[in-house]
Amino acid sequence: MALFELIDAAWRADDVAAKCHTVDALIPDYVALSLGESLPVAAREVPVCADVGRPLKPLCVSPAALPFRKAVDPEGRAALLHAIAHIEFNAINLALDAAWRFNALGPAFVRDWVGVAIEEAYHFSLIHDRLVTLGYRYGDLPAHSGLWQLAEQTAGDVLARMALVPRLMEARGLDAMPPIFRAFQGIGDKATLRALSVIARDEVRHVALGDRWFRQLCSKQHIPVIETYQALMTTYDAPWPRPPLNEAARRSAGFDDDEIALLKAH
Ligand SMILES: [Fe+2]
Incomplete structure (x- = not known):
């Protein structure tokens, strides 16, 4: 299959496996793009976000309806791993969607997000393997309903998509990592720590x-990075980062001290 047919097929697939x-079948195309091959023409229309492929289960409920999870007992551990698996599953769709929907940005953009999709599918399998050892599978527990919402809201605007999906939601994921690491460290679960x-x-x-990509788009439009980011969060009524921020990880990902200070002060 040609690159965009494969991306489309992966995006639409309802079945997790x-x-x-x-997504794994995209690896040769990812390598080819990484080696500088040009982008084939996308021969079909990008679908509407609502048609994205996902399984009937998990049952998606509002975040408030999900119980608080602690890793000390096996049920809590399974619930935490299930929540992470759900994030990874949605992250596959989000990365495929960026590569597919905004492919007009060129081969480097498509390469980057196809690469992310490949890694997210690997993350899903790592966490799912841990879940299976506890006797659960993805879909056995309810999950957060809001993860695809920002994708739908930003389907027409790549600047907003880059700001609100990788640079906001995934960065919030970086902030969430230290307590998750501590939880599995506390119970000595080395296999899960390795995956994490x-x-x-x-x-x-x-x-x-x-x-x-967000900085590059801002630069092309001659608009300021920090102010534009904060304005987009307000416009889309997106959830601001919640302290404590993972400042070291955020710095490695490109946030500077001024912006981190502003986010902390909000
Ligand atoms: Fe991931």
């Missing part, structure tokens, strides 16, 4: 890609 399998270490390393790079 089929989606991950189709891979995820934490890759996620810094994903936020950094969003940061780089």
